[in-house]
Amino acid sequence: MTKAPQNPLQIPELRARIALYVSVKDAIACTQVCKAWTDHFVYPIWHTIDFYKQMDLYHLGQDALRKYGQYIRIVKNLTEESDLSIILWSQASQPEHLTVVVQDTARFYRSFYDILRLTNSTLRTLNISCSSFPSSNMFFSVDALFPTGGAKVTSKLSSLTIHGLQITRNGFSALLRLCPLLTMLDMSNTVIRNNNTFNPFQHHKLHELTASLEQVFQPDPSSPNAPSLLVHFPALKDWEIPQSRLPTTTSIDAIAPDGDLHRSQTSSFDVIMAMTFHKDKLEVAGSYYPLNLFESDEVPQLEVQFQEHSWAILALPQNCALLTTLLSPLHHIDIDAIEKVRWTCMDLKLLYIRISGLDTEEKIDRTVQLWLDGRELLEKMGSGEGGSFIAEDTSIEARVARHLLQFKKLHRLWLRHQIIEVEL
Template identity: 35%
Template sequence: MASTSTSPLEVPEILRMISRFVSMKDACVCAQVCKAWTNAFVSAIWHTIDFTDHTLYELDAKILAKYGGHIRVVREMGEDTEVLVILLSKASKLRELEIDMGRKQSLAHVYDVIRRNNTTLENIDITFADKNSVFVVDALFPVSGTGATSRLTSFCFQRLTITREAFSSILKHCPSLTKLHLDDVILPSLPVGDDSGADCYQHRGVTELTAPVEQVFRVVSESEKVTSLLVHFPNLITWKFSGYSEVSIKEIRNEVTRCCPLLKSVWATTPPPLTVKLLAAFKGLTTIVVLNEQLSAEMVKAILNHQDTLLAACTLTDPRFDDYDVVPEVENDQVEASEWIIQAIPRRCGQLEALELPYYEMDVDDIEGEEWICHGLEVLYIRIHGLNTKEKIDRAIQLWIEGRIAIKKTQMDDKDDESLLSDSQLYAVIPKCANSIEARVARHLLKFRHLQRVWFGWRIRDLKYND
């Protein structure tokens, strides 16, 4: 009897797995091979509908209805025709929905899309036409009595007027929420002390809030104090703030202490003078992220107020910087500032685990001049003067990797000893006579036993090193 063998490409499960990793163009080609391949790749083709790239208006309603069940993500939906496309597709298992309601589309149709998917939606982002817009929050909630529960983990509202009761209703009916983004949202204020009723529901699952300072703290008058938005989030850990505000530092400090004792991580895109002041409003921060151009002497001093607890000091950067195919140049003002200011952070923050300042440059002489006391450093994104080509960066990384292997083989790296490696141990791996910029940088990296991820100008290198 002849034996038969099955090609891996004939196994539906394997085909579906492959479909997750191919481009849209390749998925469309694969779907035309045969019926089995069509079934395997159709989900990849229809999974994400981004109306900045897709034009589905000419498709027959039967085609939309046939494949609409595969849609999971809808982005940049705004025009009436785009809303109708999603309605005609009968998509009912959306996980992410991004809507721009400033294009005068039928709100009734938008609510129909939301209601049809309110048992599966995990992320929703809605931008309204103006602050006078009103949103029917009930569209977010599954029908009562069905046993279904909202799966929303994050939502973003921009330009909206909403009652405090409606806002509290969202929090109450969305138990899975962990992240909120509010911008230009008008919420009626509550007088201080009037924050224990139903209109001030406390959601204990929300740990991250993105909102301007003036959104969280509304200034009415000197004599009239109002409760901040923080009262809703007793377990808040991270606040990403922007904007301008006349709120006193004392008021912010008191409200954070009263409402959010776990708040230890801040991301600031406020103007530098305000950022410096705001950092003083918090105690014992573990994560501080500021704008790239803000790292002045005053900002570093404000960061060092948290030196005993700081685990991560970072600047906001283009998330695609690690994909650069060339080593970016460092601006002159950043070079001059970084020569001495930034060194204070690793030299004084003993708990630091991540130093991510990818557009600031350090001099290797300064680095070697005084010990970095952050023995537990795990992530390092910086630039080093002279280490300015792919070849030099690659060589430094390679010397570091080889040094780690050599240290492990000779058992120099005692895992019970948290101190830095001594100069004699380092010179045993990379001789002192090796005085190139690459060797000096690699020697410095070897001091940190827990260091795993580095970036010096191109390609993040992740070294999974286990003792």
């Protein structure tokens, strides 16, 4: 007698695999088949807890929460004290992602810190924001991230977002020391209060930072000569500056690593000089520009402080040999100034720049076409100077095209009119 083929869903290994891909709704239905199915399909139900969507967990009771807390890996939108209680009752000790909106009360902070201590050995992504600007006596406690009970556990945290909090400078250094695997830090609107003395711990893995100019160069307005936060990030590669106005003035003493350079009274110059201190590692550099800038040919009115020191932008390609991306779409730069300095960034790939005199679509289009023709000629020749065919042409279009042809890897270009992208 031929044996009936086995239902694939009765194979535990296959059922466990399928459970990873079903929706929460289907997983709930599957848990009602039998106990064996429940053991596998309960995981996707509890894997992600989003308190904006799951509002009835509080009514399940502590026993049920403790039973399934072991499956929780992602927790989103912790905003109420009742949300904190649910996570604490569940004894969830293996979450990898946690997002919380902190309420400025001592009771909320205590429960939140208890959750951090419970999960600090497994968290990989932590996003903390404050519902309102914190009171002057409420500081984020770094101690909550330390392993409890003296356990020697290395933090797995690689991405940290702290918005609208307060932390001391010593606490900030301790935070970096505690998280050796951290590669991304977003600290928008977070205030770093200076200590009289602090240990400027350097984090050699963090390469992506989101922070305003004010935060980096003047972290504590009450201590204007405090060292820049850049001293903590020697391996920084990508610094994203949220849209905001530049600070009125910044002391170069607060930025320079040795602190013995002269003072400057213009923020644009200070920022650029600070970036050149990282010239041996800097790969991407850019100035502020509106997100919708490239959707139209219309360019917003340039502020005086941007125009006054546009020439200083050239310090970046002149000094930063590893630069692959230079984005400066709101600065007018003169071609005479460009030709006077040697750009060391020969691996430049992306360039967004405005050149004085290239002020019509016709001029820009001719410049781009000369650049493309030069590239084609260079490919046919195999070596030499692609700009040789326009060597006698003294027009601004030809001068700009000759400059662009130095960069063999340049494939994305913006000269105000439109973004041009070519295949290498």
